[in-house]
Amino acid sequence: MAITDRHTATLALAHALSAAERGLPVIPLSPTKLPALPSPHRMDREPARCRGECGLPGHGVHDATADPAAVRALFSAAPWATGYGIACGRPPHHLIGVDLDTRTAATGTTDSAAALRQLALRHLFTIPETVTVITPSGGRHLWLTGPSDVVVPNSASRLAPGIDIRGAGGYLVGPGSVAAHGAYRLAPGSAELAPAPCPDALLRLIAPPARHRHPAPGPAPRGQGLIQFVLAAHEGQRNTRLFWAACRAYENGIGESLADALTKAAVRTGLTEHEARATIASAARLTSR
Known part of the structure:
Protein backbone atom coordinates (compact mmCIF):
# COMPACT_ATOMS: atom_id res chain seq x y z
CA MET A 1 0.00 0.00 0.00
CA ALA A 87 -25.65 2.12 9.28
CA CYS A 88 -29.12 3.65 9.07
CA GLY A 89 -32.13 2.65 11.14
CA ARG A 90 -30.04 1.50 14.09
CA PRO A 91 -30.37 2.76 17.69
CA PRO A 92 -29.83 5.15 19.31
CA HIS A 93 -30.29 7.62 16.43
CA HIS A 94 -32.37 5.52 13.98
CA LEU A 95 -30.72 7.47 11.19
CA ILE A 96 -32.56 8.18 7.93
CA GLY A 97 -30.55 9.41 4.96
CA VAL A 98 -32.05 11.58 2.23
CA ASP A 99 -29.68 11.28 -0.75
CA LEU A 100 -30.08 14.17 -3.18
CA ASP A 101 -28.26 13.13 -6.34
CA THR A 102 -27.23 15.50 -9.11
CA ARG A 103 -28.00 13.13 -11.97
CA THR A 104 -30.04 10.07 -12.92
CA ALA A 105 -29.61 7.43 -15.60
CA ALA A 106 -32.89 8.39 -17.26
CA THR A 107 -32.50 12.13 -17.62
CA GLY A 108 -28.77 12.72 -17.28
CA THR A 109 -29.14 15.60 -14.81
CA THR A 110 -31.78 16.59 -12.29
CA ASP A 111 -32.32 19.15 -9.55
CA SER A 112 -33.23 16.80 -6.73
CA ALA A 113 -32.95 19.59 -4.15
CA ALA A 114 -35.68 21.53 -5.99
CA ALA A 115 -37.76 18.35 -6.17
CA LEU A 116 -37.49 17.96 -2.39
CA ARG A 117 -38.58 21.58 -1.91
CA GLN A 118 -41.61 20.93 -4.13
CA LEU A 119 -42.49 17.89 -2.02
CA ALA A 120 -42.20 20.00 1.12
CA LEU A 121 -44.58 22.62 -0.32
CA ARG A 122 -47.06 20.03 -1.54
CA HIS A 123 -47.14 18.04 1.70
CA LEU A 124 -46.73 20.97 4.09
CA PHE A 125 -43.47 20.22 5.85
CA THR A 126 -40.27 22.17 6.39
CA ILE A 127 -36.86 20.78 5.50
CA PRO A 128 -34.97 21.14 8.80
CA GLU A 129 -31.43 22.33 9.31
CA THR A 130 -29.47 19.15 9.88
CA VAL A 131 -26.17 17.40 9.28
CA THR A 132 -25.45 17.63 5.54
CA VAL A 133 -22.68 15.82 3.69
CA ILE A 134 -21.49 16.95 0.26
CA THR A 135 -20.69 14.08 -2.11
CA PRO A 136 -17.88 14.11 -4.73
CA SER A 137 -20.46 14.64 -7.50
CA GLY A 138 -21.94 17.69 -5.75
CA GLY A 139 -24.95 15.91 -4.30
CA ARG A 140 -26.14 16.13 -0.71
CA HIS A 141 -26.84 13.62 2.03
CA LEU A 142 -29.27 14.94 4.64
CA TRP A 143 -29.20 13.15 7.99
CA LEU A 144 -32.51 12.81 9.84
CA THR A 145 -33.61 10.75 12.81
CA GLY A 146 -36.73 8.60 12.98
CA PRO A 147 -38.84 7.11 15.76
CA SER A 148 -37.70 3.79 17.17
CA ASP A 149 -40.95 2.02 16.29
CA VAL A 150 -40.97 2.93 12.59
CA VAL A 151 -38.90 0.97 10.06
CA VAL A 152 -38.02 3.11 7.05
CA PRO A 153 -37.09 1.03 3.96
CA ASN A 154 -34.51 1.93 1.35
CA SER A 155 -35.81 3.39 -1.90
CA ALA A 156 -34.39 4.85 -5.10
CA SER A 157 -36.12 7.75 -6.88
CA ARG A 158 -39.50 6.69 -5.48
CA LEU A 159 -40.26 10.14 -4.04
CA ALA A 160 -38.89 11.97 -7.07
CA PRO A 161 -36.07 11.48 -9.62
CA GLY A 162 -32.70 11.72 -7.90
CA ILE A 163 -34.05 11.38 -4.33
CA ASP A 164 -32.97 8.15 -2.66
CA ILE A 165 -33.80 7.14 0.90
CA ARG A 166 -31.37 5.23 3.08
CA GLY A 167 -33.18 3.37 5.85
CA ALA A 168 -33.00 0.06 7.66
CA GLY A 169 -30.39 -2.20 6.06
CA GLY A 170 -28.76 0.73 4.24
CA TYR A 171 -25.84 2.98 5.02
CA LEU A 172 -24.51 6.45 4.31
CA VAL A 173 -20.91 7.16 3.32
CA GLY A 174 -19.47 9.10 6.26
CA PRO A 175 -17.81 12.53 5.96
CA GLY A 176 -14.06 12.23 5.64
CA SER A 177 -14.34 9.13 3.45
CA VAL A 178 -12.40 9.04 0.18
CA ALA A 179 -13.94 7.21 -2.78
CA ALA A 180 -12.67 6.64 -6.30
CA HIS A 181 -14.19 9.93 -7.51
CA GLY A 182 -13.34 12.15 -4.55
CA ALA A 183 -13.96 12.89 -0.89
CA TYR A 184 -17.12 13.27 1.18
CA ARG A 185 -17.16 16.36 3.37
CA LEU A 186 -19.47 18.14 5.77
CA ALA A 187 -21.30 21.15 4.36
CA PRO A 188 -20.23 24.49 5.87
CA GLY A 189 -22.01 25.12 9.16
CA SER A 190 -23.09 21.50 9.41
CA ALA A 191 -20.41 20.20 11.76
CA GLU A 192 -22.02 21.73 14.86
CA LEU A 193 -25.49 20.36 14.08
CA ALA A 194 -27.11 17.15 15.30
CA PRO A 195 -29.31 15.08 12.99
CA ALA A 196 -32.78 16.67 13.03
CA PRO A 197 -36.00 14.68 13.54
CA CYS A 198 -37.66 13.68 10.29
CA PRO A 199 -40.81 15.79 9.69
CA ASP A 200 -43.96 13.73 10.22
CA ALA A 201 -45.29 14.44 6.73
CA LEU A 202 -42.02 13.29 5.13
CA LEU A 203 -41.96 10.22 7.36
CA ARG A 204 -45.42 9.26 6.11
CA LEU A 205 -44.12 9.46 2.53
CA ILE A 206 -41.09 7.23 3.07
CA ALA A 207 -42.36 4.73 5.67
CA PRO A 208 -44.83 1.93 4.91
CA PRO A 209 -48.22 2.00 6.67
CA ALA A 210 -48.35 0.33 10.06
CA ARG A 211 -49.25 -3.34 10.03
CA HIS A 212 -50.38 -5.76 12.69
CA ARG A 213 -47.20 -7.28 14.05
CA HIS A 214 -46.95 -10.89 15.17
CA PRO A 215 -44.39 -11.82 17.83
CA ALA A 216 -41.10 -12.75 16.23
CA PRO A 217 -40.02 -16.35 16.73
CA GLY A 218 -37.19 -16.98 19.16
CA PRO A 219 -33.64 -17.20 17.82
CA ALA A 220 -32.64 -20.53 16.33
CA PRO A 221 -29.84 -22.37 18.11
CA ARG A 222 -26.60 -20.94 16.85
CA GLY A 223 -23.32 -19.56 18.02
CA GLN A 224 -20.76 -22.09 16.80
CA GLY A 225 -19.38 -19.55 14.35
CA LEU A 226 -18.80 -17.06 17.18
CA ILE A 227 -16.96 -19.69 19.20
CA GLN A 228 -14.78 -20.57 16.21
CA PHE A 229 -14.08 -16.87 15.66
CA VAL A 230 -12.74 -16.62 19.24
CA LEU A 231 -10.73 -19.86 18.94
CA ALA A 232 -8.98 -18.51 15.82
CA ALA A 233 -7.57 -15.52 17.72
CA HIS A 234 -3.82 -14.97 17.77
CA GLU A 235 -1.90 -13.17 20.49
CA GLY A 236 -2.91 -9.50 20.44
CA GLN A 237 -6.38 -10.32 19.05
CA ARG A 238 -7.81 -12.47 21.82
CA ASN A 239 -9.63 -9.84 23.86
CA THR A 240 -10.84 -7.91 20.80
CA ARG A 241 -12.22 -11.03 19.11
CA LEU A 242 -13.91 -12.18 22.30
CA PHE A 243 -15.53 -8.77 22.82
CA TRP A 244 -16.75 -8.62 19.21
CA ALA A 245 -18.18 -12.14 19.39
CA ALA A 246 -19.88 -11.48 22.73
CA CYS A 247 -21.49 -8.29 21.37
CA ARG A 248 -22.87 -10.19 18.40
CA ALA A 249 -24.16 -12.94 20.69
CA TYR A 250 -26.01 -10.53 22.97
CA GLU A 251 -27.38 -8.59 20.00
CA ASN A 252 -28.83 -11.84 18.66
CA GLY A 253 -30.34 -12.85 21.99
CA ILE A 254 -27.99 -15.75 22.73
CA GLY A 255 -25.46 -13.99 24.96
CA GLU A 256 -26.44 -15.63 28.22
CA SER A 257 -26.63 -19.14 26.75
CA LEU A 258 -23.29 -18.73 24.93
CA ALA A 259 -21.30 -17.00 27.71
CA ASP A 260 -19.81 -20.19 29.18
CA ALA A 261 -18.81 -21.57 25.77
CA LEU A 262 -17.21 -18.24 24.79
CA THR A 263 -15.34 -18.20 28.10
CA LYS A 264 -13.97 -21.70 27.52
CA ALA A 265 -12.92 -20.77 23.99
CA ALA A 266 -11.14 -17.63 25.21
CA VAL A 267 -9.33 -19.59 27.93
CA ARG A 268 -8.11 -22.02 25.25
CA THR A 269 -6.54 -19.08 23.38
CA GLY A 270 -4.63 -17.91 26.46
CA LEU A 271 -6.92 -15.54 28.38
CA THR A 272 -7.67 -16.23 32.03
CA GLU A 273 -11.23 -17.09 32.97
CA HIS A 274 -11.47 -13.85 34.95
CA GLU A 275 -10.35 -11.78 31.93
CA ALA A 276 -12.75 -13.60 29.63
CA ARG A 277 -15.78 -13.18 31.88
CA ALA A 278 -14.96 -9.50 32.45
CA THR A 279 -14.82 -8.92 28.69
CA ILE A 280 -18.12 -10.75 28.13
CA ALA A 281 -19.73 -8.72 30.93
CA SER A 282 -18.55 -5.50 29.23
CA ALA A 283 -20.17 -6.65 25.98
CA ALA A 284 -23.41 -7.40 27.82
CA ARG A 285 -23.47 -3.91 29.36
CA LEU A 286 -22.71 -2.21 26.04
CA THR A 287 -25.42 -4.05 24.09
CA SER A 288 -27.99 -3.55 26.83
CA ARG A 289 -27.64 0.20 26.32
Missing part, protein backbone atom coordinates in the same frame (compact mmCIF):
# COMPACT_ATOMS: atom_id res chain seq x y z
CA ALA A 2 1.39 3.42 -0.93
CA ILE A 3 2.13 6.04 1.71
CA THR A 4 -0.80 8.15 0.50
CA ASP A 5 -3.10 5.14 0.78
CA ARG A 6 -1.88 4.40 4.31
CA HIS A 7 -2.58 8.01 5.23
CA THR A 8 -6.09 7.79 3.72
CA ALA A 9 -6.77 4.54 5.56
CA THR A 10 -5.59 6.04 8.85
CA LEU A 11 -7.85 9.05 8.37
CA ALA A 12 -10.78 6.80 7.51
CA LEU A 13 -10.33 4.89 10.78
CA ALA A 14 -10.03 8.14 12.73
CA HIS A 15 -13.27 9.50 11.22
CA ALA A 16 -15.01 6.17 11.82
CA LEU A 17 -13.95 6.14 15.49
CA SER A 18 -15.18 9.72 15.87
CA ALA A 19 -18.58 8.71 14.48
CA ALA A 20 -18.67 5.65 16.74
CA GLU A 21 -18.07 7.88 19.77
CA ARG A 22 -21.37 9.60 18.89
CA GLY A 23 -23.19 6.27 18.87
CA LEU A 24 -23.18 5.80 15.08
CA PRO A 25 -22.55 2.17 13.99
CA VAL A 26 -19.87 2.05 11.27
CA ILE A 27 -18.24 -0.35 8.79
CA PRO A 28 -15.11 0.07 6.62
CA LEU A 29 -15.70 0.90 2.94
CA SER A 30 -13.51 0.38 -0.10
CA PRO A 31 -12.90 3.16 -2.69
CA THR A 32 -15.93 1.81 -4.58
CA LYS A 33 -18.11 2.78 -1.58
CA LEU A 34 -18.95 -0.90 -1.04
CA PRO A 35 -18.22 -2.75 2.22
CA ALA A 36 -14.50 -3.46 2.33
CA LEU A 37 -14.63 -6.92 3.89
CA PRO A 38 -15.54 -9.79 1.55
CA SER A 39 -18.31 -12.17 2.53
CA PRO A 40 -17.17 -15.33 4.31
CA HIS A 41 -19.83 -17.14 2.25
CA ARG A 42 -18.62 -16.01 -1.18
CA MET A 43 -17.45 -19.54 -2.07
CA ASP A 44 -20.69 -21.22 -0.99
CA ARG A 45 -22.64 -22.98 -3.71
CA GLU A 46 -25.99 -21.75 -2.44
CA PRO A 47 -26.74 -18.05 -1.82
CA ALA A 48 -26.18 -17.31 1.87
CA ARG A 49 -28.87 -15.61 3.91
CA CYS A 50 -26.57 -15.12 6.88
CA ARG A 51 -26.58 -11.63 8.41
CA GLY A 52 -23.70 -12.22 10.79
CA GLU A 53 -25.18 -15.14 12.73
CA CYS A 54 -22.14 -17.22 11.74
CA GLY A 55 -20.00 -14.91 13.85
CA LEU A 56 -17.57 -13.95 11.09
CA PRO A 57 -17.09 -10.42 9.71
CA GLY A 58 -17.92 -9.68 6.08
CA HIS A 59 -21.69 -9.23 6.20
CA GLY A 60 -21.77 -5.62 5.04
CA VAL A 61 -23.94 -3.28 7.05
CA HIS A 62 -24.75 -6.10 9.50
CA ASP A 63 -21.15 -5.80 10.79
CA ALA A 64 -21.72 -2.17 11.78
CA THR A 65 -20.73 -1.37 15.36
CA ALA A 66 -20.15 1.65 17.57
CA ASP A 67 -17.71 -0.14 19.88
CA PRO A 68 -14.21 1.35 19.37
CA ALA A 69 -12.38 -1.96 19.82
CA ALA A 70 -14.66 -3.70 17.35
CA VAL A 71 -14.28 -0.81 14.87
CA ARG A 72 -10.51 -1.12 15.07
CA ALA A 73 -10.77 -4.87 14.51
CA LEU A 74 -12.89 -4.39 11.38
CA PHE A 75 -10.49 -1.82 9.92
CA SER A 76 -7.50 -3.98 10.86
CA ALA A 77 -9.07 -6.77 8.78
CA ALA A 78 -9.54 -4.33 5.86
CA PRO A 79 -6.37 -2.18 5.66
CA TRP A 80 -7.36 -1.14 2.12
CA ALA A 81 -10.45 0.70 3.38
CA THR A 82 -10.50 4.39 2.46
CA GLY A 83 -13.84 5.30 4.00
CA TYR A 84 -16.58 4.20 6.31
CA GLY A 85 -20.30 3.65 6.14
CA ILE A 86 -22.82 4.61 8.81
Whole structure:
Protein backbone atom coordinates (compact mmCIF):
# COMPACT_ATOMS: atom_id res chain seq x y z
CA MET A 1 0.00 0.00 0.00
CA ALA A 2 1.39 3.42 -0.93
CA ILE A 3 2.13 6.04 1.71
CA THR A 4 -0.80 8.15 0.50
CA ASP A 5 -3.10 5.14 0.78
CA ARG A 6 -1.88 4.40 4.31
CA HIS A 7 -2.58 8.01 5.23
CA THR A 8 -6.09 7.79 3.72
CA ALA A 9 -6.77 4.54 5.56
CA THR A 10 -5.59 6.04 8.85
CA LEU A 11 -7.85 9.05 8.37
CA ALA A 12 -10.78 6.80 7.51
CA LEU A 13 -10.33 4.89 10.78
CA ALA A 14 -10.03 8.14 12.73
CA HIS A 15 -13.27 9.50 11.22
CA ALA A 16 -15.01 6.17 11.82
CA LEU A 17 -13.95 6.14 15.49
CA SER A 18 -15.18 9.72 15.87
CA ALA A 19 -18.58 8.71 14.48
CA ALA A 20 -18.67 5.65 16.74
CA GLU A 21 -18.07 7.88 19.77
CA ARG A 22 -21.37 9.60 18.89
CA GLY A 23 -23.19 6.27 18.87
CA LEU A 24 -23.18 5.80 15.08
CA PRO A 25 -22.55 2.17 13.99
CA VAL A 26 -19.87 2.05 11.27
CA ILE A 27 -18.24 -0.35 8.79
CA PRO A 28 -15.11 0.07 6.62
CA LEU A 29 -15.70 0.90 2.94
CA SER A 30 -13.51 0.38 -0.10
CA PRO A 31 -12.90 3.16 -2.69
CA THR A 32 -15.93 1.81 -4.58
CA LYS A 33 -18.11 2.78 -1.58
CA LEU A 34 -18.95 -0.90 -1.04
CA PRO A 35 -18.22 -2.75 2.22
CA ALA A 36 -14.50 -3.46 2.33
CA LEU A 37 -14.63 -6.92 3.89
CA PRO A 38 -15.54 -9.79 1.55
CA SER A 39 -18.31 -12.17 2.53
CA PRO A 40 -17.17 -15.33 4.31
CA HIS A 41 -19.83 -17.14 2.25
CA ARG A 42 -18.62 -16.01 -1.18
CA MET A 43 -17.45 -19.54 -2.07
CA ASP A 44 -20.69 -21.22 -0.99
CA ARG A 45 -22.64 -22.98 -3.71
CA GLU A 46 -25.99 -21.75 -2.44
CA PRO A 47 -26.74 -18.05 -1.82
CA ALA A 48 -26.18 -17.31 1.87
CA ARG A 49 -28.87 -15.61 3.91
CA CYS A 50 -26.57 -15.12 6.88
CA ARG A 51 -26.58 -11.63 8.41
CA GLY A 52 -23.70 -12.22 10.79
CA GLU A 53 -25.18 -15.14 12.73
CA CYS A 54 -22.14 -17.22 11.74
CA GLY A 55 -20.00 -14.91 13.85
CA LEU A 56 -17.57 -13.95 11.09
CA PRO A 57 -17.09 -10.42 9.71
CA GLY A 58 -17.92 -9.68 6.08
CA HIS A 59 -21.69 -9.23 6.20
CA GLY A 60 -21.77 -5.62 5.04
CA VAL A 61 -23.94 -3.28 7.05
CA HIS A 62 -24.75 -6.10 9.50
CA ASP A 63 -21.15 -5.80 10.79
CA ALA A 64 -21.72 -2.17 11.78
CA THR A 65 -20.73 -1.37 15.36
CA ALA A 66 -20.15 1.65 17.57
CA ASP A 67 -17.71 -0.14 19.88
CA PRO A 68 -14.21 1.35 19.37
CA ALA A 69 -12.38 -1.96 19.82
CA ALA A 70 -14.66 -3.70 17.35
CA VAL A 71 -14.28 -0.81 14.87
CA ARG A 72 -10.51 -1.12 15.07
CA ALA A 73 -10.77 -4.87 14.51
CA LEU A 74 -12.89 -4.39 11.38
CA PHE A 75 -10.49 -1.82 9.92
CA SER A 76 -7.50 -3.98 10.86
CA ALA A 77 -9.07 -6.77 8.78
CA ALA A 78 -9.54 -4.33 5.86
CA PRO A 79 -6.37 -2.18 5.66
CA TRP A 80 -7.36 -1.14 2.12
CA ALA A 81 -10.45 0.70 3.38
CA THR A 82 -10.50 4.39 2.46
CA GLY A 83 -13.84 5.30 4.00
CA TYR A 84 -16.58 4.20 6.31
CA GLY A 85 -20.30 3.65 6.14
CA ILE A 86 -22.82 4.61 8.81
CA ALA A 87 -25.65 2.12 9.28
CA CYS A 88 -29.12 3.65 9.07
CA GLY A 89 -32.13 2.65 11.14
CA ARG A 90 -30.04 1.50 14.09
CA PRO A 91 -30.37 2.76 17.69
CA PRO A 92 -29.83 5.15 19.31
CA HIS A 93 -30.29 7.62 16.43
CA HIS A 94 -32.37 5.52 13.98
CA LEU A 95 -30.72 7.47 11.19
CA ILE A 96 -32.56 8.18 7.93
CA GLY A 97 -30.55 9.41 4.96
CA VAL A 98 -32.05 11.58 2.23
CA ASP A 99 -29.68 11.28 -0.75
CA LEU A 100 -30.08 14.17 -3.18
CA ASP A 101 -28.26 13.13 -6.34
CA THR A 102 -27.23 15.50 -9.11
CA ARG A 103 -28.00 13.13 -11.97
CA THR A 104 -30.04 10.07 -12.92
CA ALA A 105 -29.61 7.43 -15.60
CA ALA A 106 -32.89 8.39 -17.26
CA THR A 107 -32.50 12.13 -17.62
CA GLY A 108 -28.77 12.72 -17.28
CA THR A 109 -29.14 15.60 -14.81
CA THR A 110 -31.78 16.59 -12.29
CA ASP A 111 -32.32 19.15 -9.55
CA SER A 112 -33.23 16.80 -6.73
CA ALA A 113 -32.95 19.59 -4.15
CA ALA A 114 -35.68 21.53 -5.99
CA ALA A 115 -37.76 18.35 -6.17
CA LEU A 116 -37.49 17.96 -2.39
CA ARG A 117 -38.58 21.58 -1.91
CA GLN A 118 -41.61 20.93 -4.13
CA LEU A 119 -42.49 17.89 -2.02
CA ALA A 120 -42.20 20.00 1.12
CA LEU A 121 -44.58 22.62 -0.32
CA ARG A 122 -47.06 20.03 -1.54
CA HIS A 123 -47.14 18.04 1.70
CA LEU A 124 -46.73 20.97 4.09
CA PHE A 125 -43.47 20.22 5.85
CA THR A 126 -40.27 22.17 6.39
CA ILE A 127 -36.86 20.78 5.50
CA PRO A 128 -34.97 21.14 8.80
CA GLU A 129 -31.43 22.33 9.31
CA THR A 130 -29.47 19.15 9.88
CA VAL A 131 -26.17 17.40 9.28
CA THR A 132 -25.45 17.63 5.54
CA VAL A 133 -22.68 15.82 3.69
CA ILE A 134 -21.49 16.95 0.26
CA THR A 135 -20.69 14.08 -2.11
CA PRO A 136 -17.88 14.11 -4.73
CA SER A 137 -20.46 14.64 -7.50
CA GLY A 138 -21.94 17.69 -5.75
CA GLY A 139 -24.95 15.91 -4.30
CA ARG A 140 -26.14 16.13 -0.71
CA HIS A 141 -26.84 13.62 2.03
CA LEU A 142 -29.27 14.94 4.64
CA TRP A 143 -29.20 13.15 7.99
CA LEU A 144 -32.51 12.81 9.84
CA THR A 145 -33.61 10.75 12.81
CA GLY A 146 -36.73 8.60 12.98
CA PRO A 147 -38.84 7.11 15.76
CA SER A 148 -37.70 3.79 17.17
CA ASP A 149 -40.95 2.02 16.29
CA VAL A 150 -40.97 2.93 12.59
CA VAL A 151 -38.90 0.97 10.06
CA VAL A 152 -38.02 3.11 7.05
CA PRO A 153 -37.09 1.03 3.96
CA ASN A 154 -34.51 1.93 1.35
CA SER A 155 -35.81 3.39 -1.90
CA ALA A 156 -34.39 4.85 -5.10
CA SER A 157 -36.12 7.75 -6.88
CA ARG A 158 -39.50 6.69 -5.48
CA LEU A 159 -40.26 10.14 -4.04
CA ALA A 160 -38.89 11.97 -7.07
CA PRO A 161 -36.07 11.48 -9.62
CA GLY A 162 -32.70 11.72 -7.90
CA ILE A 163 -34.05 11.38 -4.33
CA ASP A 164 -32.97 8.15 -2.66
CA ILE A 165 -33.80 7.14 0.90
CA ARG A 166 -31.37 5.23 3.08
CA GLY A 167 -33.18 3.37 5.85
CA ALA A 168 -33.00 0.06 7.66
CA GLY A 169 -30.39 -2.20 6.06
CA GLY A 170 -28.76 0.73 4.24
CA TYR A 171 -25.84 2.98 5.02
CA LEU A 172 -24.51 6.45 4.31
CA VAL A 173 -20.91 7.16 3.32
CA GLY A 174 -19.47 9.10 6.26
CA PRO A 175 -17.81 12.53 5.96
CA GLY A 176 -14.06 12.23 5.64
CA SER A 177 -14.34 9.13 3.45
CA VAL A 178 -12.40 9.04 0.18
CA ALA A 179 -13.94 7.21 -2.78
CA ALA A 180 -12.67 6.64 -6.30
CA HIS A 181 -14.19 9.93 -7.51
CA GLY A 182 -13.34 12.15 -4.55
CA ALA A 183 -13.96 12.89 -0.89
CA TYR A 184 -17.12 13.27 1.18
CA ARG A 185 -17.16 16.36 3.37
CA LEU A 186 -19.47 18.14 5.77
CA ALA A 187 -21.30 21.15 4.36
CA PRO A 188 -20.23 24.49 5.87
CA GLY A 189 -22.01 25.12 9.16
CA SER A 190 -23.09 21.50 9.41
CA ALA A 191 -20.41 20.20 11.76
CA GLU A 192 -22.02 21.73 14.86
CA LEU A 193 -25.49 20.36 14.08
CA ALA A 194 -27.11 17.15 15.30
CA PRO A 195 -29.31 15.08 12.99
CA ALA A 196 -32.78 16.67 13.03
CA PRO A 197 -36.00 14.68 13.54
CA CYS A 198 -37.66 13.68 10.29
CA PRO A 199 -40.81 15.79 9.69
CA ASP A 200 -43.96 13.73 10.22
CA ALA A 201 -45.29 14.44 6.73
CA LEU A 202 -42.02 13.29 5.13
CA LEU A 203 -41.96 10.22 7.36
CA ARG A 204 -45.42 9.26 6.11
CA LEU A 205 -44.12 9.46 2.53
CA ILE A 206 -41.09 7.23 3.07
CA ALA A 207 -42.36 4.73 5.67
CA PRO A 208 -44.83 1.93 4.91
CA PRO A 209 -48.22 2.00 6.67
CA ALA A 210 -48.35 0.33 10.06
CA ARG A 211 -49.25 -3.34 10.03
CA HIS A 212 -50.38 -5.76 12.69
CA ARG A 213 -47.20 -7.28 14.05
CA HIS A 214 -46.95 -10.89 15.17
CA PRO A 215 -44.39 -11.82 17.83
CA ALA A 216 -41.10 -12.75 16.23
CA PRO A 217 -40.02 -16.35 16.73
CA GLY A 218 -37.19 -16.98 19.16
CA PRO A 219 -33.64 -17.20 17.82
CA ALA A 220 -32.64 -20.53 16.33
CA PRO A 221 -29.84 -22.37 18.11
CA ARG A 222 -26.60 -20.94 16.85
CA GLY A 223 -23.32 -19.56 18.02
CA GLN A 224 -20.76 -22.09 16.80
CA GLY A 225 -19.38 -19.55 14.35
CA LEU A 226 -18.80 -17.06 17.18
CA ILE A 227 -16.96 -19.69 19.20
CA GLN A 228 -14.78 -20.57 16.21
CA PHE A 229 -14.08 -16.87 15.66
CA VAL A 230 -12.74 -16.62 19.24
CA LEU A 231 -10.73 -19.86 18.94
CA ALA A 232 -8.98 -18.51 15.82
CA ALA A 233 -7.57 -15.52 17.72
CA HIS A 234 -3.82 -14.97 17.77
CA GLU A 235 -1.90 -13.17 20.49
CA GLY A 236 -2.91 -9.50 20.44
CA GLN A 237 -6.38 -10.32 19.05
CA ARG A 238 -7.81 -12.47 21.82
CA ASN A 239 -9.63 -9.84 23.86
CA THR A 240 -10.84 -7.91 20.80
CA ARG A 241 -12.22 -11.03 19.11
CA LEU A 242 -13.91 -12.18 22.30
CA PHE A 243 -15.53 -8.77 22.82
CA TRP A 244 -16.75 -8.62 19.21
CA ALA A 245 -18.18 -12.14 19.39
CA ALA A 246 -19.88 -11.48 22.73
CA CYS A 247 -21.49 -8.29 21.37
CA ARG A 248 -22.87 -10.19 18.40
CA ALA A 249 -24.16 -12.94 20.69
CA TYR A 250 -26.01 -10.53 22.97
CA GLU A 251 -27.38 -8.59 20.00
CA ASN A 252 -28.83 -11.84 18.66
CA GLY A 253 -30.34 -12.85 21.99
CA ILE A 254 -27.99 -15.75 22.73
CA GLY A 255 -25.46 -13.99 24.96
CA GLU A 256 -26.44 -15.63 28.22
CA SER A 257 -26.63 -19.14 26.75
CA LEU A 258 -23.29 -18.73 24.93
CA ALA A 259 -21.30 -17.00 27.71
CA ASP A 260 -19.81 -20.19 29.18
CA ALA A 261 -18.81 -21.57 25.77
CA LEU A 262 -17.21 -18.24 24.79
CA THR A 263 -15.34 -18.20 28.10
CA LYS A 264 -13.97 -21.70 27.52
CA ALA A 265 -12.92 -20.77 23.99
CA ALA A 266 -11.14 -17.63 25.21
CA VAL A 267 -9.33 -19.59 27.93
CA ARG A 268 -8.11 -22.02 25.25
CA THR A 269 -6.54 -19.08 23.38
CA GLY A 270 -4.63 -17.91 26.46
CA LEU A 271 -6.92 -15.54 28.38
CA THR A 272 -7.67 -16.23 32.03
CA GLU A 273 -11.23 -17.09 32.97
CA HIS A 274 -11.47 -13.85 34.95
CA GLU A 275 -10.35 -11.78 31.93
CA ALA A 276 -12.75 -13.60 29.63
CA ARG A 277 -15.78 -13.18 31.88
CA ALA A 278 -14.96 -9.50 32.45
CA THR A 279 -14.82 -8.92 28.69
CA ILE A 280 -18.12 -10.75 28.13
CA ALA A 281 -19.73 -8.72 30.93
CA SER A 282 -18.55 -5.50 29.23
CA ALA A 283 -20.17 -6.65 25.98
CA ALA A 284 -23.41 -7.40 27.82
CA ARG A 285 -23.47 -3.91 29.36
CA LEU A 286 -22.71 -2.21 26.04
CA THR A 287 -25.42 -4.05 24.09
CA SER A 288 -27.99 -3.55 26.83
CA ARG A 289 -27.64 0.20 26.32
